[in-house]
Amino acid sequence: MKVWNFNPGPAKLPEPVLLQIQQELLDFQGTGISILETSHRSVAFDKILFGAEENIRQLLKFTSDECQIIFMQGGANMQFFMAPLNLAVPGKPFVYHDTGYWSQKAIAAAKEIGEVWRIKTFENGRFDLDPEYETMQKYLKAAYEHITSNETIDGKRWRYLFDGRFTPPIVVDMSSDFLSRYFRVQQCGLVYAGAQKNLGIAGVTVVIIRNDMLKRNGLHPDKFHCYRTHLGSRYNTPPVVAIYVLKLMTDWILAQGLDNIQDANYQKAKRLYDYIDGSGLYENNVHEDVRSVMNVVFLLKEGYEELVNDLLEHFEDHGLIGLKGHRSVGGFRASLYNAMPIDGVRALVEAMKEFERTH
Amino acid sequence: MKVWNFNPGPAKLPEPVLLQIQQELLDFQGTGISILETSHRSVAFDKILFGAEENIRQLLKFTSDECQIIFMQGGANMQFFMAPLNLAVPGKPFVYHDTGYWSQKAIAAAKEIGEVWRIKTFENGRFDLDPEYETMQKYLKAAYEHITSNETIDGKRWRYLFDGRFTPPIVVDMSSDFLSRYFRVQQCGLVYAGAQKNLGIAGVTVVIIRNDMLKRNGLHPDKFHCYRTHLGSRYNTPPVVAIYVLKLMTDWILAQGLDNIQDANYQKAKRLYDYIDGSGLYENNVHEDVRSVMNVVFLLKEGYEELVNDLLEHFEDHGLIGLKGHRSVGGFRASLYNAMPIDGVRALVEAMKEFERTH
Numbered sequence: 001m002k003v004w005n006f007n008p009g010p011a012k013l014p015e016p017v018l019l020q021i022q023q024e025l026l027d028f029q030g031t032g033i034s035i036l037e038t039s040h041r042s043v044a045f046d047k048i049l050f051g052a053e054e055n056i057r058q059l060l061k062f063t064s065d066e067c068q069i070i071f072m073q074g075g076a077n078m079q080f081f082m083a084p085l086n087l088a089v090p091g092k093p094f095v096y097h098d099t100g101y102w103s104q105k106a107i108a109a110a111k112e113i114g115e116v117w118r119i120k121t122f123e124n125g126r127f128d129l130d131p132e133y134e135t136m137q138k139y140l141k142a143a144y145e146h147i148t149s150n151e152t153i154d155g156k157r158w159r160y161l162f163d164g165r166f167t168p169p170i171v172v173d174m175s176s177d178f179l180s181r182y183f184r185v186q187q188c189g190l191v192y193a194g195a196q197k198n199l200g201i202a203g204v205t206v207v208i209i210r211n212d213m214l215k216r217n218g219l220h221p222d223k224f225h226c227y228r229t230h231l232g233s234r235y236n237t238p239p240v241v242a243i244y245v246l247k248l249m250t251d252w253i254l255a256q257g258l259d260n261i262q263d264a265n266y267q268k269a270k271r272l273y274d275y276i277d278g279s280g281l282y283e284n285n286v287h288e289d290v291r292s293v294m295n296v297v298f299l300l301k302e303g304y305e306e307l308v309n310d311l312l313e314h315f316e317d318h319g320l321i322g323l324k325g326h327r328s329v330g331g332f333r334a335s336l337y338n339a340m341p342i343d344g345v346r347a348l349v350e351a352m353k354e355f356e357r358t359h
Numbered sequence: 360m361k362v363w364n365f366n367p368g369p370a371k372l373p374e375p376v377l378l379q380i381q382q383e384l385l386d387f388q389g390t391g392i393s394i395l396e397t398s399h400r401s402v403a404f405d406k407i408l409f410g411a412e413e414n415i416r417q418l419l420k421f422t423s424d425e426c427q428i429i430f431m432q433g434g435a436n437m438q439f440f441m442a443p444l445n446l447a448v449p450g451k452p453f454v455y456h457d458t459g460y461w462s463q464k465a466i467a468a469a470k471e472i473g474e475v476w477r478i479k480t481f482e483n484g485r486f487d488l489d490p491e492y493e494t495m496q497k498y499l500k501a502a503y504e505h506i507t508s509n510e511t512i513d514g515k516r517w518r519y520l521f522d523g524r525f526t527p528p529i530v531v532d533m534s535s536d537f538l539s540r541y542f543r544v545q546q547c548g549l550v551y552a553g554a555q556k557n558l559g560i561a562g563v564t565v566v567i568i569r570n571d572m573l574k575r576n577g578l579h580p581d582k583f584h585c586y587r588t589h590l591g592s593r594y595n596t597p598p599v600v601a602i603y604v605l606k607l608m609t610d611w612i613l614a615q616g617l618d619n620i621q622d623a624n625y626q627k628a629k630r631l632y633d634y635i636d637g638s639g640l641y642e643n644n645v646h647e648d649v650r651s652v653m654n655v656v657f658l659l660k661e662g663y664e665e666l667v668n669d670l671l672e673h674f675e676d677h678g679l680i681g682l683k684g685h686r687s688v689g690g691f692r693a694s695l696y697n698a699m700p701i702d703g704v705r706a707l708v709e710a711m712k713e714f715e716r717t718h
Contacts, residue, residue: 010599011398013395018393022385025377026381032361033362036369036559039367042366073434073437074432074595076595078432080583081581196596202598203562203600222472223468225440237369237561238561239562239598240560240561242562242598242600242601319391
């Protein structure tokens with residue numbers, strides 16, 4: 001039975017990428033050794049590292065005169081700590097948009113470092129900042145403004161990214177939608193993204209930092225937690241295999257074209273939302289303006305809640321896995337990252353229809 | 360041509376482990392998905408994580424009533440920061456044994472956190488502490504005593520580990536010899552080891568912390584840098600693939616038997632040291648008492664230094680890679696981790712002999 005993997009991350013990878021990894025696993029490109037045995041100081045790894053960087057620069061159209069790419073360990077959680085530590089400005093608060101679970105984690109970490117000014121965003125279901133004058137004044141005084149571009153658990157996202165409405169530098173947690181759509185990275189002071197959604201396997205985090213932000217001394221972090229220390233991505237032994245998979249994933253995205261990926265992602269999500277909206281059994285309560293394209297959350301309508309486990313079992317019987325909602329919100333979640341083809345969404349919708357017919 | 364990989368890490372893996380990874384890469388044990396796509400919240404990963412922990416406990420003969428195992432990211436460098444932050448005791452200095460390159464890195468990081476009392480160890484080529492009374496007094500007052508059990512770059516190691524001579528809790532960086540020999544982990548307050556030497560691929564660090572050390576509040580670290588936060592190894596998305604390889608590596612060590620591994624490692628190193636000591640071309644200046652079993656460093660004798668590049672080329676021509684010494688010390692280094700068979704050492708010695716004959 002064909003298995004469709006809707007896990008929120010680690011998540012589905014494209015078959016050609018998996019096949020290539022398998023094929024070259026015992027002998028990496030004629031070196032006589034496996035990529036799993038390859039030194040981070042080798043010529044073979046140089047090519048992978050520089051190739052991955054070049055792919056990202058090409059996809060997002062920026063140069064090293066503008067921003068630097070760093071591959072780090074520690075996930076978004078370490079960035080929640082490092083961003084305020086490195087980018088603090090004496091006397092200025094951090095502005096954080098509270099849009100759900102992950103931004104709240106970022107806020108909690110930033111509060112351990114300094115003063116956080118929290119803005120409840122998306123609270124009325126839609127995105128409309130239109131801040132009052134007083135608010136704007138506070139913005140102007142911020143060290144930076146933090147955004148979670150896609151809330152994996154809440155199924156919400158910032159539809160328009162970085163369109164010039166922001167005054168201070170913006171810091172963006174893009175863990176779950178980085179390279180799922182184009183954005184102007186030059187308009188961000190700092191972007192970070194764990195790899196386990198659209199970029200391969202867990203264990204590496206892409207950090208893109210604008211050159212002017214690199215100059216900030218923040219709260220004078222210890223050497224290990226200073227961004228400048230990690231320029232070149234080899235201060236400590238980098239996760240070679242995770243960066244190798246990231247290189248292959250960005251090769252694959254380049255081959256598809258980021259525009260096409262973006263369109264396909266939109267089509268996949270639309271198909272699922274359209275079906276849910278017209279259904280008598282399922283519902284999604286997120287306003288259209290902020291609905292996530294990566295993570296579609298849905299619930300069983302009032303009166304049908306006791307069918308949750310039956311539905312999960314039904315999905316498993318159809319080879320549809322990873323659809324259980326996060327424990328903090330319950331319900332269901334279908335993660336539709338780049339590697340999920342429209343066929344997977346079709347299979348999901350068919351199974352949902354069948355369940356609706358028979359219950 | 361057979362390639363023998365003497366890199367210091369990432370390093371050689373056993374062939375059966377690589378074959379198993381390749382065989383199950385597209386379908387992990389009947390799940391229909393790759394281990395590269397497997398969620399850290401899945402039953403499949405539960406088995407890997409608990410299995411890896413169980414293997415380590417079995418190899419080192421301890422229970423969770425004594426010590427906890429945590430799999431973390433960030434390498435030894437992050438532990439250089441976390442150990443003093445978490446284990447500080449008000450008014451007490453940290454005692455660090457300075458035995459070479461890596462202990463000096465640990466010292467530099469600890470100095471950013473608090474007062475470090477540095478002991479030059481191995482300085483006279485041999486290990487003999489015999490501290491004066493005054494020294495002992497300082498020991499008694501230390502928050503902990505830090506040891507680098509094997510100095511990868513300097514080719515030195517602590518021959519007798521943790522034999523009761525230490526008064527304060529000991530903290531051990533075992534990155535390059537963890538699970539290459541048995542030691543009593545219960546006698547250590549904290550042990551940490553990056554995986555890329557004897558435990559698989561880069562990107563995961565094994566931390567073993569004794570239960571009494573877990574209770575220390577240190578300098579009240581932020582949540583992310585507190586050891587207690589990471590109990591269970593899933594506070595942030597763990598590096599699933601690196602932990603999977605670590606599970607296979609510890610399966611393999613268990614199958615060999617740690618005693619046999621330890622004997623084999625000793626035999627491999629002895630063969631190489633014996634040849635070097637009897638040679639007219641090569642030399643190793645480390646006293647026998649502290650010679651590393653994992654990393655054998657050697658130089659060309661006085662008068663032959665200009666042959667360095669010729670020798671490296673000669674090695675490459677014979678499929679012997681990763682033998683260049685660290686840039687800070689020059690010369691050569693052969694890393695003989697668990698996965699290197701005696702045949703690899705034979706091949707190296709043969710090539711060294713041939714070069715000696717012809718130059």
